Amino acid sequence: MFRRLFPLVAFGFLSLAGATAHAAEAPVRERIAFNADWRFHKEAFRENEFLKGDAGRSGPADQPNAQPGFDDSAWRKLSVPHDWGIEGPFRQEYPNDTGKLPWWGTAWYRKHFTLPATDAGRRVYLDIDGAMSNAQVWINGRHVGGWPYGYASWRVDLTPHVKPGGANVVAVRLDNPPASSRWYPGGGIYRNVWLVKTAPVHVAQYGTFVTTPLVTKASATVNVEVTLDNRGADAEVQVATEIYALDGAGKRTGPAVASKAPASPWKAPAGHQVQLTQALTVANPRLWSTAAPQRYVAVTTVTDKGRVVDVVETPFGIRTIAFDAERGFLLNGTRLTINGVCQHHDLGALGAAINVRALERQLEILREMGVNAIRTSHNPPAPELLDLADRLGFVVVAEAFDIWGLKKTPNDYHLHFAEWHEKDLRAMIRRDRNHPSVIAWSIGNEIVEQGAREGWKVAARLSEIARGEDSTRPTTAAYNHVGSGYNGFQNAVDVFGYNYKPHEYAKFHEHAPHIPLLGSETASTVSSRGEYFFPVSDDQSKGQANFHVSSYDLSAPPWASPPDKEFRGQDDNPFVAGEFVWTGFDYLGEPTPYNSDSTNLLNFTDPAQRQRMAQQLDSLKKIAVPSRSSYFGIVDLAGFKKDRFYLYQARWRPELPMAHLLPHWNWPERVGQITPVHLYTSGDEAELFLNGQSLGRKKRGPREYRLRWDDVVYQPGTLQAVAYKDGKRWAEDTVRTTGKPAKLLLSADRQAIRADGDDLSFVTVTIADKDGRPVPRSGNRVKFTLSGPGDIIATDNGDPTSFESFQSRERNAFNGLALAIVRTRAGQAGKLVLTATADGLGSAKVMLESKGP
Template sequence: MGAADAAALTISNADSTQSVRERIAFNDGWLFRQGDPAHIGGALDYERVRDWVLPTGDHLLADATRRAPAGTPTPDANYTNGTTWAQPDFDDTKWRALDLPHDWGVEGDFRQDLPGETGKLPWFGTAWYRKHFDSPASDAGRRVYLDIDGAMSNALVWLNGRLIGGWPYGYTSWRVDLTPHLRPGEINTLAIRLDNARESSRWYPGGGLYRNVWLVKTNPVHVAQWGVFVTTPVVTREAATVDIAVTLDNTTATGANVELALRVFEADAQGRPAGAPVALGEPARVKVDAARQANYSHTVTLAAPRLWSLAARHRYVAETLVIASGALVDRVTTPFGIRKTDTTADRGFLLNGERVPIRGVCLHHDLGALGAAINLRAMERQLEILREMGCNAIRTSHNPPAPELLELCDLMGFLVMDEAFDCWAMGKKRDDYSRFFDDWHEKDLRALVRRDRNHPCVIQWSIGNEIREQGRSDGWKLAARLAAIVREEDRTRPIACGFNGVRSGYSGFHAVMDIVGYNYKPHEYARFRAAHPHIPLLGAETASTISSRGEYFFPVGENKNDGRADNQVSSYDLYAPRWATTPDDEWRAQDENPAVLGEFVWTGFDYLGEPTPYNDDATNLLNFSDPVERARAEKELAELGRVRTLARSSYFGIIDLAGFPKDRFYHYQARWRPDLPMAHILPHWNWPERIGEITPVHVYTSADEAELFLNGKSLGRKKRSPLEYRFRWDEIVYEPGELKVLTWKNGRPWAEAARTTTGPAAKLTLGADRAALRADGQDLSFITVTIADRDGRPVPRARNLIRFHVTGPAEIIATDNGDATDHTAFRSTARRAYNALALVIIRSRPGSPGAITLTAESDGLAGARVDLRSE
């Protein structure tokens, strides 16, 4: 009997459809309350509970001597400074009922006394979540785990009144074992306390159980968490070698002898096995000692593999079966992709042998008006908009992403730089991650890599962003330790770090990395390449151009500090903070140094917090804990006549907070989609106060020649020069009418665009990105509201107040307009348009299909409605 026949027989004898492992969505039916009971005081501060929390995730540590030292609390002990809010018999009937994911900060009002750098929302402080759940009698003898994809932050978990673990870092996915204190056949009570320090973040982090939560049930001998790792060391068009490494957990007090079997399938769109197996692994007998782990690797060969690429996102599924005494005791399916990647110093990034320039953006984890609470459709919409621009890569700035983002990138064809930390042991804020780094960095880093290493979209690991250790002569030693941890977990992908210091490319840090990622150093590319021709170089963070959608200020200055007024920034895309550049400057350096892998632009979307250039004065007063220093700073600001910024969100985005493209969107589209016929004119052409005045006109286009017309009269035909990325007509005298551009590429007509002076605002129009919703209580429709003239043309300076109403099985969960200075609460059902546009986000109601109608009205304008359906 051959290996394939033996594997098939083993699998047949142990029915692989048997339900031996359960992974249950655990998001529904939670109770919530902010604050703490009065009697706690500081009893639950990290320093007090450290010894109780630190054993969580000990299985991730490579060095057993660092695990749970002698004297660490045992499951039979309990933390003596407990709280009544954690006890099963506590009366929580008056607590708020809600479902997860949940971000309490985004539900609050914007407040001027809060720091602009974190979005002026009340995300900090403490809060509690409780859940009562039935554990069936069949749970007896099983292992039951609580898996949390992310909790912001300093989580503590109680089960039935017992403190069983926790995790400080708000971005890590982690697990606690419920088994020792679970009561099968009874109602059990979970309590989770979160604690966000006010000075712990440089941007809006959110607050709450803001990612998905799962209940996982297994047999005592099972595949470990993230215990299957698939690599493809040899890939050709004819065949692929697939190595599948499996880690088994034995949680019993006796050794176990099990059989491992493996099947490989093609994957469907949900990452599930489809059709018949395409490969079978030879069954193997494995001994797992008591209370230990065991490892085993399978190798199979796939003929004519279907490769994963940006255009063809083919995936496979490895099915791992654990069999004991002829019975199936565990079954795990692991989606993966077969692709060959190389990162080279001279040819850049290669995917399946072909160079792929990295055309990437940095993304913070918030979803605009939805805050930090993850939503699959909202993330998908962001990627759809970015793909239309020509973006092909995401940097998860500056922390582990939601796992659903990587799943979407696998399915939609995006490359990912998966980033771990914004700081190491040297912090940037008083209470940031540096406070926990020594205790938790190894667990956090290993958890990230193990969770994400089967995603074909992930092409590199970033171990840090602009970390302060760059400035220390021995800082490279810590970088080397972190890099070694990653390499122990995954040697198939290169390691990078975002360097904001030029010296980091020459001080020893560069030798630790597989890729040197420079932030805002286009002028350094040539010198670095000359000094280190063997090290791949990447623009890890580029541009940081700032602008407000639809805002234009005159005269149009050439200094990058110009273009600012009324807490907004002009959208001529010429302006940036002191450390940053325009897109044009970055592209010039890349074109002069074509070996550079590409770039990750700061940022794809505007995000909550960090409203540079309007967060660098008054809001920073909040960082002065010394009252004398604070008084001095206040005096200086008063003398300068500065006032507290109004801004709630960033100006860096190529796309605004509501998801509306800024002018820069078309600048990048022209660069990143050179084969797309397109042209875009800026500014708009509604300037009644500027008749007869100089009003410069810029054109973004993928063409190489352009001619501008005003009311039918040619204003000149221009041909693009080398290293030139926009067409400019800087001496145009404004007159109302039509501004039109015709373009050519390689001598042939290419694309045209026009801007027309509109009539006054006359009506509202509504456009939904999707008319059909799933009736699951999670699906969303994003509806664009436009203020138009009677001919349906957007009126570019309109800011009318609009009121919204929905009927049917749906609710308005947020509104926005992309204005960084708008402090209207996101939950409001009335919103002013910002430069003609506003956004309404509709969510379906669970289990309630039917017709949905959104209506919009505004005084003096004709109203509008849009009809949707929940199915």
């Protein structure tokens, strides 16, 4: 054991315990959901406000809206998490790249609450998991702090100004400047809010840090570092820790598997923090892995003169991680190829407002594809994402920044970097370092400093900060400038990440054979679900029409490539740890190739090529782009799988018998014309049949990842592929020419949902012919109604060119599919019936049930 003392002023209001727990006798610590019953007001929109480029910083000066006597009765009543931008309206004249939604502006949130008189003498904190952005907080008219970075989690201390036994008002002002993001950031208090109450002596914010420095099959050493925060008088405290195994739901499974009884009392001087470490041993540890995400919880109990004053629970996992320059990434000593995707933080039709079930659904779909890793692009994630990754078994690269001191947009994070980068980086790592899923800290993405002579020094400083907070995980960064591998940046991080550089893997490894290498961002293939354009070309700049991109999966921006090229790069260079594909899901904003995003010019080392690209991007700024969302996703914005899903599934789940044919087979205008057919399969050869006639059997050659029949002449009927593996029948797929749309089919991802006001059911509508076969090119308009204790909170169809409100109860199907999202009402159990109707197709119903706890 050792002890260190820190004055409490060291981190201001960055002092929050990391978890919720209750002693048996009394709630010595309370962490109360503080999401309900807020009042919201967004200041009037100023014409052309988004063109001014005014960051509009909000300071701590007294504001009428912050005063307790201010009349907010006319303000809108709502619950957070809340994203005002997703409510729209969509407007064509909004900037091209950020979703066509009004996410910028200034807004206020106010909440009235009463504290019981028994809270006198306790510390009271407000914890905000994320607010976009430039937040300032008042309690009872007194300014108590704030935080500019919209992706950070932070706390303010309400204690000096709250009134136990009386009425209180907390006010939050957000100032979300225009031109501050390259993608859709959302606006508002978009993550969860908590009211935390503790004794004066308590475990500090993020005040437990669990590490496992020695792990064998027989035992694991578990070190629990505890930081105590004394906001009261001098005290002498004792600290004890018990470790319990958790089941898949996060519940304890039996008695403690290890414990450390309190030693002699520790002196905790008033106004200081005390840090101590306890070492425990767990026999026969259950290791956390992606295949078996087994976890433990460390329960830390603090007593003062025999009285329990704090109890904190810290979930963690026992596992070992390592990046090796020759073997890639090792989890528990065994290579785990990183089959990863990059994910932005928005949840499609739900916007940026966090919802655990929506996140869980995304991960379930990605897991089906074979994904085992997530890169949080390009910012600290919601805490709930890491909780889910721990429980479901995903490894995570947690990323801190997209910008350092040099800007990408006029009002982005470069305005805050000098003052806030250390606070933001430390806050992210301290919050997230107990998650077994986190395997690396990314200090930046495609930062402009890559081209600066001494830019590597910034990277080195950020890595130094990260290692000071957590020496158990490596640092990394995502570099898109080829020169970053040779100009000093490669030595500033522990694991080097290349974006879109499979052709550089061998050269980099020869130059720096001691540095582990990762495909930190790959492919960036673009496609629209269910859209196919002819003729089919291997020129990746082709395949575009009507502001859509062909789903033959051969199209990509100039800096990127189809998936096949990245696959070859990794197969030729097996020392590469794996890849993070851009992106798992489509996201709001950045509708490449129909946008004016110029940040990737660093990918072009040839000056003439860079100039031509700059001119092309400049011309796009003059185009009114009818696109709201990206085309990069392997899954579309509504959560429907694109063809590419099966190309990655074939590679990442080779043990799964699967075959997927494309395109669909409804082409009446193409009778007699060449219509290429591609097959994605985990088999090694396949035979193609059209109306029972063989069109040939093909075997996949070395470094081939799809089977192609490029000379198929279209005839309506049945197209069938039979795949083989090692000469044996393995899997098959069939596509048929369908009849006309005749009916609707409804299917819910879950029919039983919790009556907690947050749980969701995602209901898919399929336009089908009379035989129940999906009609691929149909776009019938579907109307939704719901009966029972729930609400339709959003609809979508995955069409990146659709500007219809996500809150609309009507939606055109896009290539045969549409989506309705149903949410329960808190405390209201019962039956729900969702009905979909379409002219000429009748109606269809799906039964749901909202159940109590």
